[in-house]
Amino acid sequence: MSVAYIPVQWNPNKWFYDAVLVLMCGLYIGLFLHYAPQFQDVTRPVDTAVHRARALGSCAFFMLTVILCIGPLARLDRRFLPLLYNRRHFGVLTCFVALGHAGFILDWYFAFSPVPQWNALLSSNVSYGQVLGFPFEAFGIFALFVLIVLAATSHDFWLSFLTAPVWKALHYLIYFAYAAVVAHVTFGVMQDLQNPLFGMAVALSAALVSGLHLWAALAEPRPETEAREGHWERVGLVAEIEEGCAKIGLLTTGERVAVFKHEGTLSAISNACAHQNGPLGEGRIVFGCVTCPWHGFQYQLRNGRSPDPFTETVPTYHLKVESGEIWVDNRPNPPGTDVEPIVIDPAAAAVKEAAHEDA
């Protein structure tokens, strides 16, 4: 949360996160450079510059694999949420590692090119009409371009300026980048790979990313619209919601609303955090404020405003309770609109819950 932008919003947690990242990265590259030459065919020794390019390239691939695994893991198990917290720094570091890989490739294979290096790279293989021998460099260039775009738009300013939905749509390019990287590796180094170790690691990484995304997609709970009367839509029962938690309802407008129970009252706000559209309904109430599980942005329940001095706001919704059932007006109020919380009648809620259980 910020009232004035600074270059990098570091805090002790992010320092620790970044230090571990850099350490792991350095360790991988060091081990690769030390041990990879031992796996080479001695009749065809690979040059040091190529080893360096491969060390950085494979490092970027595995970093991207981990980045993509974090999303579904955090959806499947809340204990992975801390990894999501600083994932953008992870992405920026991956971009720099990938740039290093590209730099080594250009400075080795095109060092003495009579034309500019990028021109030589783009024109050295143009067999786009065939599968075998397809210019795998194009996949790598596309992935590198995407990583640069995503790193360049990683500052919180971009989220605010473009809006979270546009920013997220842009950052969905990471999936296309990963597919391109898999193609770059498969149609590139793996075409000539004699040692199966790296091939197995690539296959395992791809299987992990695919499996986790499939698992998370199929396991994701899908809220359903329950009933509707005019603009009012039923989203559930009062007794279904635990104290300090929320019920997420899907409205017929396509929007999701988070109905929170807090100190004997009910309040409804948009489920989408103003920062990165994180699921507020999966967050907890800390010091009287809903706290986003992704990055900790906070909102007051009765008006959807971040506590001073912060300025973020989310839409609020009007609520009513009839016979223990929660009804939401599906027309969102402008972000930050004050709505009086509904005081829960314990008797009515309990009666309806008993009837629900009997049914």
Next chain:
Amino acid sequence: METAATLLTVVEYWCYAGLALAAVFLTVGLDRVEPNARVSFIFRPLLLPGVVILWPLVAWRWWQLETGRDAPLARHRPPRAWHRRFWIVFACAIPAILILGLIVRQDGPYERPAVLLEPPEASQ
């Protein structure tokens, strides 16, 4: 070679246009459309690569905010409708790419017989 050179020239001019927009946006526009940036200057160079690459998008958003066409509620509608289907397609595409790449390997399951190439004319 010519196609590559043309492509790189297009990229070059794209960057020039981006730099021109960035010069105006980062000095004048930013203060007008982003309240949290009004007293912040050190972070602005960090925005330069993004503005240069995405200058049409930046120009569009700037125009929207300047002319009051921004819809405040739109920023609370995440693109979730197709998210699940997208993940499923992605999960299937990755192994498909990998398997295709392994199938076309020269020493893969569908090995192609080696073809004797004609010697270059100059050496004949």
